[in-house]
Amino acid sequence: MELELLEISEYTVEKLKDPFGILSGDRYEFTLLIEVDEEDELYRPAGLYVRVVYALASGGEGRVVSHEIRERGTDQLLDFGLEEDELAEAAAFCAAHAGEADNV
Secondary structure (H helix, E strand, C coil), X not given: CECCCCEEEEEEXXXXXXXXXXXXXXXXXXXXXXECCCCCCCCCCCCEEEEEXXXXXXXXXXXXXXXXXXXXXXXXXXXXXXXXXXXXXXXXXXXXXXXXXXXX
């Protein structure tokens, strides 16, 4: 599946537990495997993934709480972040797929 700015080849989504009930709404952890052109400074031969924590408020409004870009295989955290428009695309993707998480 391809988004306008991010090319996501695979993804997983998991609803995070809040055993103490501290957080309002629900939190989801997404792992987005992304394809990056060889000419891009982010390119890594092993590939990349973006770990996204997405919050969905009780009223239905969602947002990306945090994200990090990591190298596949080594799990090395890269010192890059998504640009604002890419972050908006990731948020839209998460909003569309949060319902696929198993309830915990």
